[in-house]
Amino acid sequence: xxxxxxxxxxxxxxxxxxxxxxxxxxxxxxxxxxxxxxxxxxxxxxxxxxxxxxxxxxxxxxxxxxxxxxxxxxxxxxxxxxxxxxxxxxxxxxxxxxxxxxxxxxxxxxxxxxxxxxxxxxxxxxxxxxxxxxxxxxxxxxxxxxxxxxxxxxxxxxxxxxxxxxxxxxxxxxxxxxxxxxxxxxxxxxxxxxxxxxxxxxxxxxxxxxxxxxxxxxx
Numbered sequence: 001x002x003x004x005x006x007x008x009x010x011x012x013x014x015x016x017x018x019x020x021x022x023x024x025x026x027x028x029x030x031x032x033x034x035x036x037x038x039x040x041x042x043x044x045x046x047x048x049x050x051x052x053x054x055x056x057x058x059x060x061x062x063x064x065x066x067x068x069x070x071x072x073x074x075x076x077x078x079x080x081x082x083x084x085x086x087x088x089x090x091x092x093x094x095x096x097x098x099x100x101x102x103x104x105x106x107x108x109x110x111x112x113x114x115x116x117x118x119x120x121x122x123x124x125x126x127x128x129x130x131x132x133x134x135x136x137x138x139x140x141x142x143x144x145x146x147x148x149x150x151x152x153x154x155x156x157x158x159x160x161x162x163x164x165x166x167x168x169x170x171x172x173x174x175x176x177x178x179x180x181x182x183x184x185x186x187x188x189x190x191x192x193x194x195x196x197x198x199x200x201x202x203x204x205x206x207x208x209x210x211x212x213x214x215x216x217x218x219x
Contacts, residue, residue, distance in 0.1 A: 047073065133145075
């Protein structure tokens with residue numbers, strides 16, 4: 001997934017970015033609300049991590065404005081505000097989850113996965129695809145009963161196809177899932193990842209629409 005992190009604390013922001021990049025996601029980090037608005041104007045994101053106390057404003061009005069404009073991107077609030085009233089305000093403003101600082105980074109990873117599954121329409125973390133048994137919560141996969149190891153980026157790419165089983169995804173759309181603004185992307189990066197997924201999971205797991213993009217194959 002491509003995630004927008006809105007956090008002005010450099011220590012917390014660096015730790016969160018390192019954690020979710022290790023999970024294979026790409027991260028764009030904004031330390032102010034105006035920077036976040038610029039990022040949202042220039043790219044589409046799969047998830048927003050939102051602090052509530054920013055140098056140029058509060059996160060709740062920012063979130064309400066997003067929702068009023070029809071932006072349905074999932075939002076997880078990360079904040080030190082721990083009163084029940086704060087949680088209620090955040091959820092009523094349109095947040096999908098609310099995590100109080102300090103939090104365990106592994107819990108953040110789990111919550112990101114849970115929110116992503118809900119938006120994909122499949123809240124069950126365990127699913128089957130042909131001879132593949134996939135546990136999205138712990139990122140494990142078995143092919144014909146035997147474990148298969150995927151890299152973090154291979155996981156993110158495969159999850160993008162699983163969450164949109166009937167949708168054609170262009171190379172640029174897939175690159176947006178995998179890479180942030182400042183990442184150097186090799187011209188054949190998506191083709192390389194797709195090739196590796198086919199070798200590990202089966203030749204038909206991802207279908208190519210020549211000149212258009214890729215879609216999930218048929219089990």
